[in-house]
Amino acid sequence: DIQMTQSPSSLSASVGDRVTITCQASQDIGNYLNWYQQKSGKAPKLLIYDASNLETGVPSRFSGRGSGTDFTFTISSLQPEDIAIYYCQQYDSLPITFGQGTRLEIK
Amino acid sequence: EVQLVESGGGLVPPGGSLRLSCVASGFTFSNYWMHWVRQAPGKGLEWVSRIHNDGSVTWYADSVKGRFTISRDNAKDTLYLQMNSLRAEDTAVYYCTRDIPHRRLVPWGQGTLVTVSS
Numbered sequence: 241d242i243q244m245t246q247s248p249s250s251l252s253a254s255v256g257d258r259v260t261i262t263c264q265a266s267q268d269i270g271n272y273l274n275w276y277q278q279k280s281g282k283a284p285k286l287l288i289y290d291a292s293n294l295e296t297g298v299p300s301r302f303s304g305r306g307s308g309t310d311f312t313f314t315i316s317s318l319q320p321e322d323i324a325i326y327y328c329q330q331y332d333s334l335p336i337t338f339g340q341g342t343r344l345e346i347k
Numbered sequence: 348e349v350q351l352v353e354s355g356g357g358l359v360p361p362g363g364s365l366r367l368s369c370v371a372s373g374f375t376f377s378n379y380w381m382h383w384v385r386q387a388p389g390k391g392l393e394w395v396s397r398i399h400n401d402g403s404v405t406w407y408a409d410s411v412k413g414r415f416t417i418s419r420d421n422a423k424d425t426l427y428l429q430m431n432s433l434r435a436e437d438t439a440v441y442y443c444t445r446d447i448p449h450r451r452l453v454p455w456g457q458g459t460l461v462t463v464s465s
Contacts, residue, residue: 283455
């Protein structure tokens with residue numbers, strides 16, 4: 241199975257800050273890397289697919305980059321509504337695996 | 348609007364069985380692969396199973412293989428997860444989700460809670 245290592249596990253930042261989360265795959269997954277946002281009590285929502293493509297309707301302050309084994313997710317200017325847990329997910333091969341999540345809080 | 352609605356969760360004793368359902372609307376269900384993903388209380392996401400659009404091919408996580416069965420009824424736009432020999436560690440919210448081009452999982456249902464406890 242491909243292991244996804246996400247860091248940090250939690251993050252506190254101020255409104256307007258630039259926030260970056262990293263995700264490392266245990267083997268080359270090409271660009272088959274997605275990022276999801278999960279707000280409290282809600283289902284996950286896709287933000288970024290194929291490592292760097294913004295899902296339709298998602299604000300442009302969200303972005304992603306990377307390929308192979310190393311990936312990053314960035315919020316360019318943190319907003320109060322961005323409070324959530326963020327997960328990376330690989331879909332290069334089954335089983336699909338997720339990072340352990342990054343809990344983002346507003347300072 | 349594309350929508351997935353799960354049902355069938357509840358409290359079941361260890362060793363028991365439960366069948367989850369996921370009703371799809373707003374899209375041609377028979378054209379899409381579907382997945383179940385679960386989330387234990389306070390924990391991260393764990394992929395459970397995938398089924399091809401015609402039901403001919405299925406995949407399972409090792410943690411549920413031999414105990415869970417994914418199936419679908421395209422005439423009823425419904426996905427199922429039959430769960431047998433349930434264990435405490437199967438306690439989770441179970442989500443169904445659709446597999447769309449570029450290997451995206453969109454959307455996700457609201458989830459249904461399964462609690463395995465005596």
